[in-house]
Amino acid sequence: MYKLAVDIGGTKTIVGVIDEKMEIIDFQTFETIATSPQQQFDKIVSLAKDYKNKYKQLAPQTLNIAMPGPCEYKEGIFLNPPNLQQYNGFNAGDYIRKQSDFDPAFVNDTDAAIRAEYRDLDVNESSLIYLTISTGIGLAYMNNGKPLHGADGNFGEIGHTIIKTDSDYQCPVCKQYGCVENEISGLAISRKATDIMGEETSTRQAIDMYINDEHSEITAMLDEVMKMTQQLCNNIYSLYNVYTIVLGGGVTNSALPYKESIESYARNHNLMTEGEFKVKISNLNSNVLAGLYDVK
Numbered sequence: 439m440y441k442l443a444v445d446i447g448g449t450k451t452i453v454g455v456i457d458e459k460m461e462i463i464d465f466q467t468f469e470t471i472a473t474s475p476q477q478q479f480d481k482i483v484s485l486a487k488d489y490k491n492k493y494k495q496l497a498p499q500t501l502n503i504a505m506p507g508p509c510e511y512k513e514g515i516f517l518n519p520p521n522l523q524q525y526n527g528f529n530a531g532d533y534i535r536k537q538s539d540f541d542p543a544f545v546n547d548t549d550a551a552i553r554a555e556y557r558d559l560d561v562n563e564s565s566l567i568y569l570t571i572s573t574g575i576g577l578a579y580m581n582n583g584k585p586l587h588g589a590d591g592n593f594g595e596i597g598h599t600i601i602k603t604d605s606d607y608q609c610p611v612c613k614q615y616g617c618v619e620n621e622i623s624g625l626a627i628s629r630k631a632t633d634i635m636g637e638e639t640s641t642r643q644a645i646d647m648y649i650n651d652e653h654s655e656i657t658a659m660l661d662e663v664m665k666m667t668q669q670l671c672n673n674i675y676s677l678y679n680v681y682t683i684v685l686g687g688g689v690t691n692s693a694l695p696y697k698e699s700i701e702s703y704a705r706n707h708n709l710m711t712e713g714e715f716k717v718k719i720s721n722l723n724s725n726v727l728a729g730l731y732d733v734k
């Protein structure tokens with residue numbers, strides 16, 4: 439049986455058809471309509487209806503949707519998504535049910551991603567963490583084969599917790615200094631490199647300079663970013679009592695030595711001894727869309 443899945447991001451939205459092996463059968467992408475949640479969900483429902491006519495194998499009412507947090511995921515209400523401020527208070531569940539026969543289910547995007555990563559794992563591990571490091575930072579936790587959701591589905595909003603207590607950069611979203619997202623994300627690397635170089639410097643350019651050891655301040659900056667990432671992952675191993683962290687997101691597919699350095703930091707500093715600390719770099723392209731198959 440096929441299922442309909444929707445991945446709503448801050449910039450683009452994907453509507454797709456997924457089969458039971460979590461393969462993507464068909465999909466369409468459009469630019470997220472940030473100015474109007476009504477238009478956004480009209481478009482989603484219209485594409486979903488087209489697919490329903492095209493594929494007879496589709497579960498008739500299922501429409502599994504990943505939405506950027508924070509949201510109230512039981513009903514599908516947007517609370518305060520940083521990039522979709524016009525959506526605040528919008529009840530997507532009610533809206534979709536009024537426009538169609540679909541019975542939608544909502545999850546955090548990392549919650550969907552970890553389901554796909556869990557199926558893709560080559561080791562026999564039923565508890566793991568998925569950590570995404572891209573523009574932002576997200577986390578999900580699979581506990582004995584089941585993702586934990588938290589009180590309202592916002593489990594693992596680790597981006598706005600503090601990793602650097604002496605940071606002089608104030609977060610524009612949460613107004614704290616030194617939160618994870620502003621210190622170790624791809625966007626943070628680019629911001630810090632731009633400060634150092636005095637001109638627009640991309641994450642990729644900064645990483646290239648680091649790998650070739652071209653600029654001492656860039657090297658020091660990325661050494662610190664990597665150290666904080668190792669510390670964060672070591673905290674995660676201990677807090678959740680897991681031995682496997684799957685890393686996803688653009689930056690983790692770069693030349694930065696995430697796997698080796700995190701595993702070795704944990705071996706040297708973590709007190710848990712029952713397992714071997716492992717980092718797996720995700721090799722799934724659309725783990726959010728694929729993982730939505732298992733939501734409902």
Ligand SMILES: [Zn+2]
Nearest residue numbers: 598609612617
């Ligand atoms: Zn913050």
